[in-house]
Amino acid sequence: MAIEEEPDLIISDVMMPKMNGLEMTKRLKLDLKTCHIPIILLTAKASLEHKLEGLEEGADSYIMKPFNSQHLLIRVRKLLELRLKIREHYKxxxxxxxxxxxxxxxxxxxxxxxxxxxxxxxxxxxxxxxxxxxxxxxxxxxxxxxxxxxxxxxxxxxxxxxxxxxxxxxxxxxxxxxxxxxxxxxxxxxxxxxxxxxxxxxxxxxxxxxxx
Structure with missing residues (x-):
C-alpha cells in the first residue's frame, strides 16, 4: 500500500499481525520508491535496546506507549517540516x-x-x-x-x-x-x-x- 500510495508520513505500531513494524520499516527504508517517507513507530517496549533497534531499522522517531497525543502531533509536524526544508534546500x-x-x-x-x-x-x-x-x-x-x-x-x-x-x-x-x-x-x-x-x-x- 505504501508503495502504491506513497504517503507523506507513516505512523505504525511495532506489534502488528503478519509483519511487525520493525520489518515494515526495514523494507520501506531499503526500497528506493519509499525510503524517503518518514516513519514513526509506536511501541509498548520501553527499553533502550528496543528503541535503538527501531532507529537502527530506519525509523525516524520511536514513541513509547502510552503516549501523549500532543507529543505525537509535534513529531509529525517536525518531520514534515524537515522534508519541506530539504525541498527548499534543493530548489x-x-x-x-x-x-x-x-x-x-x-x-x-x-x-x-x-x-x-x-x-x-x-x-x-x-x-x-x-x-x-x-x-x-x-x-x-x-x-x-x-x-x-x-x-x-x-x-x-x-x-x-x-x-x-x-x-x-x-x-x-x-x-x-x-x-x-x-x-x-x-x-x-x-x-x-x-x-x-x-x-x-x-x-x-x-x-x-x-x-x-
Missing amino acids: DKLDFKSDDAPLNRIDQKFLNRLTSLVEDNESQNDLSVEELSDKLGISRVHLYRKIKKLTDMSVSEFIVSVKLKRSLELLRNSGKTVSEIAYEVGFTSPSYFAKCFKNQFKLSPSEYRQQQ
Whole structure:
C-alpha cells in the first residue's frame, strides 16, 4: 500500500499481525520508491535496546506507549517540516549532490546518479523522462513521484535546474558567448535559456557574468 500510495508520513505500531513494524520499516527504508517517507513507530517496549533497534531499522522517531497525543502531533509536524526544508534546500541551491541536506543514503545516491545522468547528457535538448527512468531502472510514475517528494520539482524542472547550474560554471570560467553556453548545456534556443535563467536566478546570464 505504501508503495502504491506513497504517503507523506507513516505512523505504525511495532506489534502488528503478519509483519511487525520493525520489518515494515526495514523494507520501506531499503526500497528506493519509499525510503524517503518518514516513519514513526509506536511501541509498548520501553527499553533502550528496543528503541535503538527501531532507529537502527530506519525509523525516524520511536514513541513509547502510552503516549501523549500532543507529543505525537509535534513529531509529525517536525518531520514534515524537515522534508519541506530539504525541498527548499534543493530548489534554492540547485546542489543535488550536496551532503548538506539530511537525506538518507539511498536517496542521496539516487539524486547523485540522476544528476550525473543529466550532466553526462547535458547537450541533449530532448532528454526524456523515459530515457532517465530506463537508465535508473524505475518506472516513469515512480521517477516523477520521487523527484517531487525530494525536490518539489517535476522531472523536467529538475533537468533544467541541473543544466542551469552547469551554465553558472561556464559563465564564470569560460570565454564562450551566452548563446554558445545555451546550446552547450542543451537548451533549444538562447532566448529560452535566458528566460529559464532569469526565472531561477532573478537576473539575466549577461548580468550574472558581469557580477563575477
